[in-house]
Amino acid sequence: MASTATFLSTTLARSSSLSSNTSSPSGVNNKVVVRSSFPSQSSSRRLRAAFVVPRAAASGTEKASAPNKKDSYNKEDKERVVQVHGIDEFDAALRAAKNRLVVVEFAASHSASSSRMYPSMVQLSRTCGDVDFLLVMGDESEATKALCRREGVARVPHFAFYKGARKVHEEEGIGPDQLAGDVLYYGDSHQAVVQLRSRDDVEALIDEHRAGAEGEGGKLVVLDVGLKHCGPCVKVYPTVVKLSRTMADTTVFARMNGDENESCMEFLRDMDVVEVPTFLFIRDGKIVGRYIGSGKGELVGEILRYSGVRVTY
Secondary structure: OOOHHHHHHHHHHOOOOOOOOOOOHHHHOOOEEOOOOOOOHHHOOOOOOEOOOOOOOOOOOOOOOOOOOHHHOOHHHHHOEEEOOOHHHHHHHHHHHOOOEEEEEEEOOOOHHHHHHHHHHHHHHHHOOOEEEEEEEOOOOHHHHHHHHHOOOOEOOEEEEEEOOEEEEEEEOOOHHHHHHHHHHHOOOOOOEEEOOOHHHHHHHHHHOOOOOOOOOOOEEEEEEEOOOOHHHHHHHHHHHHHHHHOOOOEEEEEEEHHHOHHHHHHHHHOOOOEEOEEEEEEOOEEEEEEEOOOHHHHHHHHHHHOOOOOOO
16 A cells, blocks of 8 residues: 555645746745744634534434545555544544554535545545545534544534644635645655654754765755644645655755744744744754745755755756
């Protein structure tokens, strides 16, 4: 079964060729200002479909049906999206996943948006074997209503992302491409983009890739600095994943989310990172340049320039 990185970076990158999108407005207009405090969940975009619970709860004699179109998938596919029916079952699934990403769709039988998104969940579950997918039908029973209340779900479809039984992100009113991008961004654990979670991690990576006494062995380090709730950071990340594989011989790609912990936020302040995404280009322990924005073509050009490749525009 394909890994998350292999499948998603291929599908998401098809609309962003490495040679395209060299204009600056697309990469500059959506910058996110870094603040010293962590973003709150209330900063999420407005929700789309109202979560209206029918007066009559489900009888509980059989499982609630997943949103429409489920019959276009075979039984094995549908079982990869595991439907849970209450708080205990939900918590047990999160514990069992350990550090794997868990993607949860909170849906309702009346919601046309839920019906449209469910096939995308099934498709992702078929191709992303390192991610767990759960479905909660909020209007199935009193137990699922209680679960939705606890998780702060007021409208559907609502997608929540968990790691280590902790919610790391949530989105509402999104489409299939945004869902796939979020899965790649938050489920990235089996690829060549090094995940950095502290200043010590950064320093160790830089030391590892310094040039030797005779100048041999050194690599350019490209550090992608962002935030967990940054739309432009998610947008450009498939390009980072693709480059991490095609340029592995000469360049090391890493990323750090400033809101991962206080150590990461302190590092961002010390590096004068005030907008994200910011890409730091590091060679032999020195920051030799930076690029701010999510323009894919511009990013590629800057990486090639700091790799020693002459780029003409």
